[in-house]
Every structure is written in structure tokens, then in C-alpha cells.
Amino acid sequence: MDIDITTSGSPVRLVLRGALTIAQVSGLTRRLDTIDATAPVVADLSGLERMDTAGAWALVTLRTRLEQAGQSLEISGASDQLVSLLKTVTDALPQPETEARHPTTLRTRIEAVGKAVVQTAQFLLALISFFGLFLARLARAVRHPSEFRLTALVHHCEDVGLRAVPIVALMSFLIGIVLAFQGSSQLRQFGAEVYVVNLLAISILRELGILLTSIIVAGRTASAFTAAIGSMKMREEIDAMRTLGLDPAMVLFVPRILALILMLPILGLVSDVMGLLGGGLMAWVDLGISPAMFVTRLVEGTDISHVAVGMIKAPFFAVIIGIVGCHAGMQVQSNAESLGRMTSSAVVTAIFAVIVADAVFSVFFAQIGM
Amino acid sequence: MNQTPENSGREVAIRLRGIRNQFGSHVVHDDLDLDVYRGEILGVVGGSGTGKSVLLRTICGLQTPSAGTIEVLGTDVRTADEDTRVDLEHRWGVMFQDGALFSSLNVRENVEVPMRAVAGLDPHLRSALADLKVSMVGLPYLAGDKFPSELSGGMRKRAGLARALALDPELLFLDEPTAGLDPIGAADFDTLIRSLSLSLGLTVFLVTHDLDTLHATCDRIAVLAEKKVLVTGTMNDMLQVDHPWVHEYFHGPRARAATASADELAQTGQKER
Ligand SMILES: Nc1ncnc2c1ncn2[C@@H]1O[C@H](COP(=O)(O)OP(=O)(O)O)[C@@H](O)[C@H]1O
């Protein structure tokens, strides 16, 4: 590219030669910017070999700038194709809508906070009404057992419960080992190693067993619910169901949430047993507490209420996970991004909600003295 | 009317000879020849599954044929070295069926993606040029800030076209550009392709099912059937062919409607003049 600018006379003469493409446009605009908009400009393009839209854009921008200053740009020696390209670019030149950017004032910030609060409240309300829908359909299923999908329930029980047993069992076993190990190394300082059994029993039976199981199930199952229901929603299968007189809540939500309610307590029990097993093994290896002694201390030192406290929470957590997963699935729109976004948001929401609920339960049980 | 490549003195932009494509034992193309001349809009038609998309993918290097030669803009694509190929890829643009926009980028950034390969291009300039391309394909200025998921199907296609045109390619490949558009949107798109190809001097390889698009935009038509390019020629030539599929395609009820509306358009155009 070769640019000659003769500014001495009026009009200013601009001679362009060679290729004028996107690769040269940065250099070109830098040179063109040096032309003052105080005199008309005549551009000679007869020496141009090639020009693309980028080059044409540079010339058209120059012309706009000159015309705004009351001057003009005359183009000579352009081939027909160049003329037509310049015209296309002129016609297409975007007119930036000069929409004033709103500055962030205190007011807009408060507004944003308010919106977030309202959205959260609406989300909670939506979850609660979803729960109501589930209860209503469950009641209907009791009155009209023929509408209930037993096969689906069994299928989901297998998916949600049976297939989760290995991962839940392994995790609890390892947690039991870690707890026993950490507990014993602290308690040994007071010669109170044997209380490791109480530590294990209370922490696993009351809290960790069911909480960790719920977190794993939330990750596994809430995402699966959202993905399954969301992809049906995306392909309009849910709408098709409605037009065929099938109730998505009865067909999709009830079996899934019910399966969770049935299976989560069982998974919790598996987790309790495996956690104690892992802890007992560690206590035996590390502290020499024999299995017989472990069992004796366990039975003597642990009130059955600890198991009850743990187990009572299970159905509540199951409902939370199921509702969050199904609700997120119904929020999926017709594009794949929203499916991915809702799936991960379902997992995060479900885990968060389970932990919050667990905290609420702790306060509750402390108040009633259990 | 049949493939007679040597009959014309026009410069050839794409030359395919003896192309063979197969998936396992399923042969899609066998000994396929085709010429696309510089500056023309070639419409490729054929039944579903006859390998129109595969042919397009073969020419732009997304699919390696098991035999044959592909010459694009004078370069043999299959034997060219890496640098030549990269240069060549900057000289063509491809628009995929649903636009194939990158979903994590907004429209302007999508159009800027190919421009990033240009050394020394100032970022402000780049986004101004992207805005220009966005408006050239008929999208409103504010569409540049939108993400693909916020656009309608027709707008996504336009944005895909803007990205394909980002580097002012000489060759443009379009796969069913009007599929899934309403008739008005489809007609607008036809006009857009026609006017862009004139003002930018594009050579267009256009796969389509849409008879109106064939009438409105294409200079020449190539029919894909029986694993090869059966015939090429203008719309009038196609009406003379007596191969059963070709006859059915260009004489069926839909074809008659499209011909009638094209004739009507031509007549009103003459009256106005
Ligand atoms: N990646 C692939 N693997 C196997 N078969 C394919 C592949 N791509 C295309 N085909 C087959 O090639 C044939 C032509 O496909 P395509 O070019 O997409 O048809 P169309 O003409 O409708 O665009 C079809 O029968 C399809 O099944």
C-alpha cells in the first residue's frame, strides 16, 4: 500500500496505490486521521489494485468526517466495482444509537438489590407452589391409583437408590476412617481414646451420614432430574404430553420425588453403617479397640434418639432435592445453553438448600432438647 | 448441458474431479466432477441425504474424500502445505445451517473472531469493522451486543453470514441458508445474498432445497443425484431435463408455484420500468 497526501493546496490531494485491505487498514486510518477537515479532499483511486470493505470503510469514514465539518470528499478513478462497494458500505454504515449510558448511582444500586431480593422471594414461592403441586398430585394418586405410574417409580428407585449405594458406601467408609483417625489423635492427649466411639456415633448418626449422603444425592440426582426433564421441555415433549391429556406433574414429578423420599433414608442408613464400620476398623487398627468392645460401647453410649434425629431429616432433604431438580428442569428454555445453566444451578441450589435445612434442624433439635 | 467444463472461457474458482466420498460401505459420491466459475452463484440441489452437505464439507476441507482432486482458487487443497491452506481458508467463508455462532460470545465478538488473525489490526478498528459487517447483513446496530441465544433463527443466520464475510472472502459457502425461515425472511435473505455477491464480487456455493431461492438468486444450478452431479445449467436448462427426479423436482406443484411467482415478479418489474 502506498499513500500520498498533498496538503499544500486546496483541495487536498490523496493518492492511493496498491492493495487496500483489512491488513493495511490500521495504517491507512492513521494516515487519514492526519488530514484536517478544513479543505475539500480529492481521492485518486486509479492506482488501486484491490480494496475490500475495510478499505472502503476507511474512505467512507473519512468522507463522513469531512462532511460533518462542511467539507467534501471527491473520489476519482474508481472502477465500477469500487464504486458499488463504496456505495454498499455507505448504505450499511452503522448509525450508533446514541443511547445515554445510565451512570451507576446509589439509586440504581438499591434498585438492583431490591430486584435480587424480589427474585429470590419469587423463586422460593415458586418452589413452595411446586411442592404444593406435588402434594396435590400425590393425593390424587392415592384416590385414583390407576393414574399412578408404578413402573416409573420402581425405575427411579433403582436409579436414585440402588445405583447410588456404591458411591455413598465408599464415601461414608472413608469419612468414618478419617473421623476416627483425627478424633483418636486428639483424644489420646487426654487418655480418652475410648471416647472415639461416642464421637463417631454422634457425629455420623446425627449429622454426617445423612448430610453427606444428601449432598452426594443432590449432585447426582438433582442434576439428572433437571437434565431429563429439561431436555424433554426443550424438545416440546412436555407440551406434547399436555396436549395428549397427560399431566407432567403426575407422570414426571411424582415418581421421581417419591423415589427420592423412599430411597434417601435407606441410603442414609447405608451411610451410617458404613461410616461406623470404617470408624470401627480404624479404632481397631489404630487404638486397639476390639470390634466387640466397639459394639458394646456403641450400644451403651449411644441413645437411639441420635439415629432418629438423623433419619427424620432424610425425607425433608429428599423433598428439597427433588423439588429443586424438577423445578429447574421446567425452567429450561428452547436452547442448549439454558439446559446446561439450569443443570448446574440445580446442583448448587439443592446442595445449598440441604445445608441450610440441616442448620435449621440443628437449631430445632437443640431447642426441643433432642 | 451435461458437464462440459471446457466449453467456457470463464475463470474456474472451484474445480472438482473424480471425487469419491464414502462412510464405511455407504458410498455418497462416486467419480463426481463439478466446476464453479468465478463470480457466479451456483445452487446445489438434490434429495435429502444425497450428500449436498458432505460435498460442501469436502470442498472446505472438513471432510477428506477417499479419491479425487479439489482445486480451489487455483490451489490443490489436498496437496497444499499448511501455510498455503491457512491463506486459502482466509479467502473463503462458510455459513453453517443454524449460523454455528459461538454461544459464549456476542454477535460482534463472533464477527471479530476471524479478524483476530489479521496482524496489527487495532481493536477499536476491529470492532468498528465488525459493526459494519453486522449492519451489512441487515441486522440492527444493537444486535452486535446480543448473544446468539437472544436472537431469532433468521437473525442467527444473518449473524453467521456476517462472520463468514468478516475477511471479505472471495468464496462463500452457504448450507441451506433459507431453511426454517418464514417466506418473507427467506425472500429477504435471497435478496441479501444476491446484492452482497454483486457488490463484494463473491463466488457463492449455495446448497438449498428452496425453489424460490433458486429462482431468485442462482445463476446456475447443479443437481446432485446418483452419487454425482447429474446436470448443471440455468433454470431454463433444468426444465428441459427428462431425468425422472429432476423432472419431478422442477415440474412438481411447488416448482410450478415458484416459477409462476418468479414470472410474475419479472413482469411487474418490466411494467415498472
Ligand atoms: N459423518 C458421517 N458419518 C456417516 N455417514 C454420514 C456422515 N455424514 C453424512 N453421512 C451420510 O452421508 C449422506 C449424505 O449426507 P448429507 O450430505 O448430510 O445429505 P444432504 O444432501 O441432505 O445434505 C447421508 O446418507 C448421511 O447419512
Ligand SMILES: [Mg+2]
Ligand atoms: Mg444437509
